[in-house]
Amino acid sequence: MHQRVNQADQQKRGAVRTARALRLANAELRIEGVADVVEYHQQADGTKIPFPIEYKRGKPKAHRADEVQLCAQALCLEEMHGVAVPEGALFYGEVRRRHPVIFDAELRNLTLQTIIACRDIVQTNITPHAIYQARKCNGCSLIDQCHPKDFGKSASAWLAAQLKKD
The missing domain is CATH 3.90.320.10 (Lambda Exonuclease; Chain A)
Structure with a gap:
């Protein structure tokens, strides 16, 4: 367009x-x-x-x-x-x-x-902090720079989630 x-x-x-x-x-x-x-x-x-x-x-x-x-x-x-x-x-x-x-x-x-x-x-x-909202975020051209799923929470919450994965 x-x-x-x-x-x-x-x-x-x-x-x-x-x-x-x-x-x-x-x-x-x-x-x-x-x-x-x-x-x-x-x-x-x-x-x-x-x-x-x-x-x-x-x-x-x-x-x-x-x-x-x-x-x-x-x-x-x-x-x-x-x-x-x-x-x-x-x-x-x-x-x-x-x-x-x-x-x-x-x-x-x-x-x-x-x-x-x-x-x-x-x-x-x-x-x-970015707040992930599927309806808004998935169509956004900046989603790969923003990473709202990963960084939309506090650093300690993100780190805890990463440690759970391991």
């Missing part, structure tokens, strides 16, 4: 310019990344408002992680272009349609708190 959006290119249709695999950054927040798609919608006054779109292979989730990721992209676009980015969309491959996301104060605050929490993990070098 990401094959097309991972190819950095641009196209224009009418008043909308579309950029794929667009590098993003926000120096103040010290974050950077790559947006799958950003549409630039031209306003009547000539201003171009970015509209980020993130592609996901599954379906909408009960948690807000996808929305936080998209909002972080909006924060980058706002700093890069000096314009407010009020909304974006998540495109889920399983349902094959866009789900609008409004970047309201609550989502922006959650995104900023998540950025701070991630920065703390990097600075302290302490990663939270």
Whole structure:
């Protein structure tokens, strides 16, 4: 599903310019990344408002992680272009349609708190324990790096389990 959006290119249709695999950054927040798609919608006054779109292979989730990721992209676009980015969309491959996301104060605050929490993990070098959940973990692309079955418990519990195997 990401094959097309991972190819950095641009196209224009009418008043909308579309950029794929667009590098993003926000120096103040010290974050950077790559947006799958950003549409630039031209306003009547000539201003171009970015509209980020993130592609996901599954379906909408009960948690807000996808929305936080998209909002972080909006924060980058706002700093890069000096314009407010009020909304974006998540495109889920399983349902094959866009789900609008409004970047309201609550989502922006959650995104900023998540950025701070991630920065703390990097600075302290302490990663939270992974909690294995078959439904979530088995389809995750990071399962081989995370090892939630092995390391999702305390070190002493993991060691005890290893000693029982012997």
